Amino acid sequence: MDNTIVNPSKANHPFWRGKILPRLVLMAAPLPKNTFCSIDVTTKCNLRCGHCYFFSYDQEGKKELGDEEWLKKIEAMQKGKKPFYSCTWVGGEPLLRRELIEKGRRFFRANRVVTNGTLPLPFWPDVEFHVSVDGTEEYHDSIRGKGTYAKIKKNVSSIKGLNVAIACCLNRANVDCIDALLDEWSRIPNIRHVLFDFFTPIIGDDPPVKKGTVPSVGLWLTFEERDRILEKLSDLKRGRYREFIGAPPMTFNLMRSGERHKSIGKNCVFVKHGTAFDAEGNVKKPCVIGPKADCDRCGCIVPFSVRAWKHPSNLLREILQEFKK
Numbered sequence: 001m002d003n004t005i006v007n008p009s010k011a012n013h014p015f016w017r018g019k020i021l022p023r024l025v026l027m028a029a030p031l032p033k034n035t036f037c038s039i040d041v042t043t044k045c046n047l048r049c050g051h052c053y054f055f056s057y058d059q060e061g062k063k064e065l066g067d068e069e070w071l072k073k074i075e076a077m078q079k080g081k082k083p084f085y086s087c088t089w090v091g092g093e094p095l096l097r098r099e100l101i102e103k104g105r106r107f108f109r110a111n112r113v114v115t116n117g118t119l120p121l122p123f124w125p126d127v128e129f130h131v132s133v134d135g136t137e138e139y140h141d142s143i144r145g146k147g148t149y150a151k152i153k154k155n156v157s158s159i160k161g162l163n164v165a166i167a168c169c170l171n172r173a174n175v176d177c178i179d180a181l182l183d184e185w186s187r188i189p190n191i192r193h194v195l196f197d198f199f200t201p202i203i204g205d206d207p208p209v210k211k212g213t214v215p216s217v218g219l220w221l222t223f224e225e226r227d228r229i230l231e232k233l234s235d236l237k238r239g240r241y242r243e244f245i246g247a248p249p250m251t252f253n254l255m256r257s258g259e260r261h262k263s264i265g266k267n268c269v270f271v272k273h274g275t276a277f278d279a280e281g282n283v284k285k286p287c288v289i290g291p292k293a294d295c296d297r298c299g300c301i302v303p304f305s306v307r308a309w310k311h312p313s314n315l316l317r318e319i320l321q322e323f324k325k
């Protein structure tokens, strides 16, 4: 007979459910070294988007670890002294190898799949899906290929019970459609929020843009342009899209040209707390973008949103929200 005494009120209290205590600890302590990892599930993709860093590297003939090889590797990592808390499954198009994610995600406490959304989403309610939508239909299709927007709309409109966010990479080709994108996608049920990144240039690749269907112009937005867009995103987040624009409010301030140096380079969370693996299982540095990442002009939201999230004022705000719940 199981004699364990369970105190239901204690077990259900948010403090014990891990919503409050970890936040209190994080106010003082740094994130553990192995907080995140990312895995390039495959070198293959059914699209060739104009802005894609992945195909700025020659992927032709590159090897991929088989499912069993990956599972053995992941199991060994996760049973070691410093297991990763979360894994981001990326690529290439990760849903081309969904069996690997199906099995591999069980080794992590949190999982995120970043997908182009053109293939049906598997029913994985424990996973956070980031579906890449680079603007409203005309803008998105000009970057990602004709008909891709309609496919995504069909795939995500039919889902229920999944945790889906939209990931939009802002660049010169789509920057004019922020309002229309928010308006359209905020009406679609089941979409949690939109996360905006900026295009990160690849050293030696910009301009011109060689891939995909976008016009052959640089996609890079200057820091002055970015600052204006960040101002706009902050305003929208304070107003109509408080919840629908993802990331803590402070993120957009940290991304501004005068502040950004605090979150990138050697301070970047990926450099300090993450490890990126390529499809063959080798470590990629400095992050998932690989060695040609132009860190000085990085547009990835994560280094900034993690810093904003970890700020004591934000953790306190979240703790208060938990108590209110």
Ligand SMILES: C[S@@+](CC[C@H](N)C(=O)[O-])C[C@H]1O[C@@H](n2cnc3c(N)ncnc32)[C@H](O)[C@@H]1O
Pocket: 045, 051, 052, 053, 054, 090, 091, 092, 093, 094, 114, 115, 116, 117, 130, 131, 132, 167, 169, 197, 198, 199, 200, 201, 202, 299, 300
């Ligand atoms: C390389 S893709 C792989 C996953 C999947 N195929 C997809 O498109 O979502 C991962 C994410 O990186 C973004 N991305 C690609 N190239 C980028 C760049 N140069 N700067 C910023 N984001 C980029 C994509 O828009 C996508 O959201």
Ligand code: SF4
Pocket: 045, 046, 047, 048, 049, 052, 053, 054, 055, 091, 092, 093, 116
């Ligand atoms: S951004 Fe994603 S979908 Fe587009 S080419 Fe790159 S890997 Fe493929």
Ligand code: SF4
Pocket: 200, 263, 264, 265, 268, 269, 270, 271, 286, 287, 288, 289, 293, 294, 295, 296, 298, 299, 300, 303
């Ligand atoms: S490109 Fe951006 S996310 Fe990657 S290591 Fe550099 S600063 Fe960090």
